[in-house]
Amino acid sequence: MIKPATIKDIARKLNISISTVSRAMRNAPDVNADTKRAVMALSEELNYQPNKLALSLKQKQTHNIGVIVPNLDYVLSTMVKGIDEVALEAGYTVMVCQSNESFGREIVNTRRLLDSLVDGFIISVSSETKVFDHFKKIQEKQMPMVVFDRVTPYLKAPGVRIDNEDGGFQATEHLIEQGYKRIAILAGPKNLGISNQRLDGYLKALKKYRIKPDEDLIINCDFNQQYAYIATQELLNMKKRPDAIFTISDRMAIGAMLAIKEKGLRMPQDIGLVGFNNEPVVSLVTPGISSVDQPAFELGKVAAKLFIETVHNNGDMSEVEEILKPKLIIRESSLRIQPKNGRIK
Amino acid sequence: MIKPATIKDIARKLNISISTVSRAMRNAPDVNADTKRAVMALSEELNYQPNKLALSLKQKQTHNIGVIVPNLDYVLSTMVKGIDEVALEAGYTVMVCQSNESFGREIVNTRRLLDSLVDGFIISVSSETKVFDHFKKIQEKQMPMVVFDRVTPYLKAPGVRIDNEDGGFQATEHLIEQGYKRIAILAGPKNLGISNQRLDGYLKALKKYRIKPDEDLIINCDFNQQYAYIATQELLNMKKRPDAIFTISDRMAIGAMLAIKEKGLRMPQDIGLVGFNNEPVVSLVTPGISSVDQPAFELGKVAAKLFIETVHNNGDMSEVEEILKPKLIIRESSLRIQPKNGRIK
DNA sequence: AATGGTTCCGGTAACGATACCGGCAACGCT
């Protein structure tokens, strides 16, 4: 590795002191214009780049943000794109680490970044995580920390998420309006806020229409296609099988769809299906799957903005929680009453 | 931000010198066992974490790898996972930057990381990139650099990619064997190696079966669904329309599929379709789309291994190019001759 | 001629860590 030019080299060549070069570089007022020009010219020639490490060490900030995500699926990578957008603008570089939904990995990643590599964190917790000590360490160091998407009450930090309850409500109400009577829900892991909130929305909708919730129709299963597939098979083998399923992610909706097709049932006639996330795939399968769309890119941007506010304000922002609105997108999988005179929006 | 404990604090409290603490910390041989224990105990108590910045500054390496990717779609994020796996094992932390297929963004990201944030790069170039000066800067600094997936001859660096030509060949030969006569190809942007290589494979297969390539059936279009959709519409409106399409990515295959369905054509009877990447989505649509699978995770791992070799060997590895084999996965979209007595594997 | 205000610049400490050199005991050996 070739040695890059430093401020010292410039000083030596111009026969001036290091401090003067440093000042000239930062365009400080108390430097002679000629000197400034000479410094600039030479630094250009030597292709001088200030050493970020030395800078960070000196002023105790790195201008890096650590972003910890459980994976990089469609939704999260869109959110990360949003974070990136705003962060770059504000002069931050983001370091993305995926924990692969693994608790251990999450800890390792956090610890690594914590070692003076970043100024703070933007976090979406892994589905496996039930203990938050590694994140609390961040707070002990009084580093800025923002949570997004998967927000948890166990972490007192500013956050941004979508209105999951509303999303769950929209999905469920829509199914009810379509005349479905026995609506099952594939909720995610119990320890995840987004699971419970979407479940709450489901329950709220049932309540509004005076439908008594049936315990057997509420399934907590892992956040993936395979589990959803199996869970759906079990649902469909029940004596009184459900006539609609709401899954709290599209991955799970796909799993459910496969089980439904295998069973020879038709959507939406025999059974209705609504997913969550509105990933591109749901519009490509047949029938298209209704899904609750969330403003992922926007959410990422808000997360980064919150982070930057936290840095600047430095006041306690832990009470701040921004909530964005999701919106149900209706497709064939759940539409059995053709809309007339605008009853279905 | 609370001030973390440093080596100095420990030295002061124990009334010994900084150097001794430093040695004790690194478990050097010439430190008294008692002293060592005392240091360890106190560092535990103070929750001492060595400052990575200071370390990096001193020994001129960061143990970070900059990973530059055009996006984080299914394939690339799988590859990144592979990189992560190996890098973590070897004590490196990866910094992922997505360029969003934008040339300018790629430059900004590279420059940022270049400022002493990383020890080297693992790169997949953006589809927009036609000039490689920003990457050459990396080489001028004699930093390790590995290219992966999207390898380009303009960059003399060790790399790993799949055998794109073979992939293109497999796809095309399969279509020919299925009796398709006019096979079109949606190739990607002309400046991208993977486009041309897959195109070469296509041409090679045609040649093997003595089919004269038709210029009108070779379309260079951008790497996305929308362009592929439009290009396919045009193809299908030709007087002598093709009876099969090979797209060099699944995104494009989806675009093509939409155009085909809209036109009312049936797959595989009226028209055959083969994509590339074997993303999960292709098995979910109806009909399932045949696609060339690539070992993405493995490829990421190899990229990281190459990087680490480059660091250690320090010899010129620019001639090294690992090539992994892709494998066509056949689905309904291209299968109109039912396999019998094993003719189709 | 002494004073004061600018303008410009240099020296030095500091950030947190390591590497190198050298020094002081204690010990064993001739």
Next chain:
DNA sequence: AGCGTTGCCGGTATCGTTACCGGAACCATT
């Protein structure tokens, strides 16, 4: 007694940068 060896430790320079203090040179004012 004198010597070298060994075990253990401290001092200091260094990485590249900035912050702070102080000082020289110059001009203008009283």
